[in-house]
Amino acid sequence: xxxxxxxxxxxxxxxASPAGIAWRQRWIERGQRCQRQMDRLQGLxxxxxxxxxxxxxxxxxxxxxxxxxHFEPTVAWFGNAEWGLGLPWPGLLAFLAASTETLGxxxxxxxxxxxxxxxxxxxxxxxxxxxxxWENGWLxxxxxSGLFASERTQGxxxxxxKARELLxxxxxxxxxxxxxxxxxxxxxxxFAATYFVMLLALLFMGGGRHVSVxxxxxxxxxxx
Numbered sequence: 001x002x003x004x005x006x007x008x009x010x011x012x013x014x015x016a017s018p019a020g021i022a023w024r025q026r027w028i029e030r031g032q033r034c035q036r037q038m039d040r041l042q043g044l045x046x047x048x049x050x051x052x053x054x055x056x057x058x059x060x061x062x063x064x065x066x067x068x069x070h071f072e073p074t075v076a077w078f079g080n081a082e083w084g085l086g087l088p089w090p091g092l093l094a095f096l097a098a099s100t101e102t103l104g105x106x107x108x109x110x111x112x113x114x115x116x117x118x119x120x121x122x123x124x125x126x127x128x129x130x131x132x133x134w135e136n137g138w139l140x141x142x143x144x145s146g147l148f149a150s151e152r153t154q155g156x157x158x159x160x161x162k163a164r165e166l167l168x169x170x171x172x173x174x175x176x177x178x179x180x181x182x183x184x185x186x187x188x189x190x191f192a193a194t195y196f197v198m199l200l201a202l203l204f205m206g207g208g209r210h211v212s213v214x215x216x217x218x219x220x221x222x223x224x
Contacts, residue, residue: 046215049114049208052198057109059195060121064101067094074098085131100124108202111212118203122196129192140190141183148188156184 014020067074071094077083078097079090087093100120107117138148144157164182167173176182207214 046208046210049202049205050111050211052202052205053108053111053114053207053212056121056195056198056202057105059105060101060108061105064098064103064105067098068102071095071098087131097124097127111207111214114202114207114212114214118199122199122203125192125196125199129189129196133187133189133192136186136188138190138193139186139188142186148190153184153186156186160184 015024075090075094078085078087078094080086101124104117104121107113137150137152139150139153142153142156142160143149144154160182164173167176167182206212209215
């Protein structure tokens with residue numbers, strides 16, 4: 001025997017020998033010690049829902065308060081079938097969406113009724129994904145290549161390259177891009193889907209121990 005077969009036979013023989021058994025036992029013990037160290041992280045498991053809440057709270061607060069601040073244009077966009085969403089009862093739906101996002105943001109921030117709050121916010125993200133973003137594909141920002149690239153995003157990159165060329169010829173391109181490069185908004189479902197998954201995690205995890213009103217209420221009134 002030679003090649004890989006011989007090497008495997010030598011390895012089997014070594015592992016079956018007293019030296020090999022001792023070597024395996026040492027690595028098993030090291031693995032167990034490492035796992036015990038990792039298990040200690042369970043004491044910090046409240047950080048995951050806390051960070052999810054703190055990330056999502058300003059997202060929904062800005063979305064909801066922006067709808068209230070520009071309520072009439074929002075209603076028009078909800079109801080217009082030509083350049084908007086074409087939804088029925090646009091005034092009612094715009095108010096419900098803005099209220100859900102604004103109140104939901106406060107509940108997430110303080111960790112109050114997190115599981116209950118996650119449900120209407122998840123529904124809002126589904127409505128947004130299917131009514132406003134679905135036809136644009138996955139990507140929020142157009143990119144010309146990659147798994148989720150499409151003819152739409154590839155065409156956007158071509159137009160972006162032309163726009164940059166024009167700006168370099170006729171404008172102060174260094175000043176225009178000093179605070180960030182130009183991109184093309186594709187407006188796909190990426191952000192709505194991401195927020196939905198984060199809310200789904202909160203639905204299962206809850207607000208988290210120690211740093212949520214829910215935990216205080218549970219310990220105060222449920223004794224757990």
